[in-house]
Amino acid sequence: MLPPTTTPPFTFQEGCLLLVDKPKGWTSFDVVNKVRWAIRKHLGIKKIKVGHAGTLDPMATGMLNICTGKWTKRLAELQGMDKTYTGTITLGATTASYDAEEPINATFPTDHITDEMIRQAALGLTGDLEQLPPIFSAIKVDGQPLYKKARKGVQVEVKPRPVTVHEFKITRIEMPEVDFEITCSKGTYIRSLAYDLGKNLDSGGYLTALRRSSVGPFAEASMWDLEDLLGQIPPMDAGE
Structure with missing residues (x-):
């Protein structure tokens, strides 16, 4: 049984599940650090386990x-x-990162x-795919994230990974922009789908906006x- 989403009063040490709308420009690690720091100051303690279930890229917003x-054991x-x-x-264009974080190449x-x-x-x-992740990703090769190697110009062989795209719905077309809604399995890179969409149209494509709207049953x-x-x-010390 899944833990319920948590509302005040919080029992942080016993365990809470917090669904946070990640701001644009923040890393997932930034958000976790900010929440951890606030909890430590709130409880007057030095350590508490806080973690997230699924990284969002800095340009993305939405559910973290x-x-x-104790609920950190449920992260996997x-x-x-x-x-x-x-x-x-x-x-009509591509970038090395498959999104707007890198310049058009x-x-x-x-x-x-x-x-x-x-x-x-x-x-x-849609369906079961063998997806090639972007080289600008957090996947680790030899203990180092791919994006660090990519920024150094190191050439690394990236192997395809099995993912499932349940639905890839087009919701607006106003060339060159295409809006979408995608439901997919864990490990799916939406940036790679953007790149592949462009490639399959004998053109190019890159991701310019992304929001995670749900995870499992959490809306x-x-x-x-x-x-x-x-x-x-x-x-x-602010009082409660």
């Missing part, structure tokens, strides 16, 4: 599942759940692309705004 205390279970994302792919024609071609290409990227309406959550965890 954070567990505290939470990480294994299907996830839903919404966002925007820009066609190539441009391609888009005049031949029709709305029906885009929908069919998205449909072709967007259950998320905490980060500042609102921190406001519920005042330092001990």
